Amino acid sequence: MxxxxxxxxxxxxxxxxxxxxxxxxxxxxxxxxxxxxxxxxxxxxxxxxxxxxxxxxxxxxxxxxxxxxxxxxxxxxxxxEQFNITLILQGVGYRGVVESKTLVLNLGYSHQVKIEIPDKVSVEIEKNTTINLKGCDKEQLGLFAANIRAWRKPEPYKGKGILYKGEQILRKAGKSGK
Structure with missing residues (x-):
């Protein structure tokens, strides 16, 4: 059992x-x-x-x-109580803004990334680089956070990307020059 x-x-x-x-x-x-x-x-x-x-x-x-x-x-x-997920945008020029029901992210692409915010999820942005997600449906909240993160997963060489709060990136050494 x-x-x-x-x-x-x-x-x-x-x-x-x-x-x-x-x-x-x-x-x-x-x-x-x-x-x-x-x-x-x-x-x-x-x-x-x-x-x-x-x-x-x-x-x-x-x-x-x-x-x-x-x-x-x-x-x-x-x-x-609601569930909370915090995402951190780490990289030069990375930032986010909420415009009505759309999350607009600048992630180093030639265009802005626009993501629709689901009904049961609320989004707050602090200091342009910290995204706080709150919602009562844990599954929908986690799926939305994963969709945001999929636009720029953390990379191991420079440490740039979208990270969950408290996540550690295992850094790799770059090419060794002669």
Missing amino acids: SRIGKLPIKIPESVDISLLDSEITVKGKFGTLQTKIPEMIGIHQDNGVLVISLKNQSRNVRSLHGLYRTLINNMVIGVS
Whole structure:
């Protein structure tokens, strides 16, 4: 049995959870999230605690136990606290600006990179080189951050690129001249 799947989920007072058939909806102060749960997985709510159980013990069902517990826990955390991802633009002339619902980046190309900001994600820029992303949906937030980073991944020779906060780049030595 999954060790993660057995753990109960504590529900904050500001979060409302509703279960209809195989769909779970989580509402909080930062938004509403919903997802479908397979019928083989049971959910019980008792005194501010949510418990995920299995209806049968087949191998396929057991493999989903911890996954759906984690997905539901991320939904609860997202609507009550929000998730944060910080990206750092490192390079000469690299900077970003938010224009209405578009993130405009100068990344050393001959043109500006324009990226549409999803509805459930908010973007703040500090000092032109630090991008703070906030959102209640962890999957959508991580995907958006990865799409931004894909425009300039960090390179090991000069250390330029778009980095996650706290990320270390393993630097390589360049060509040795004679």
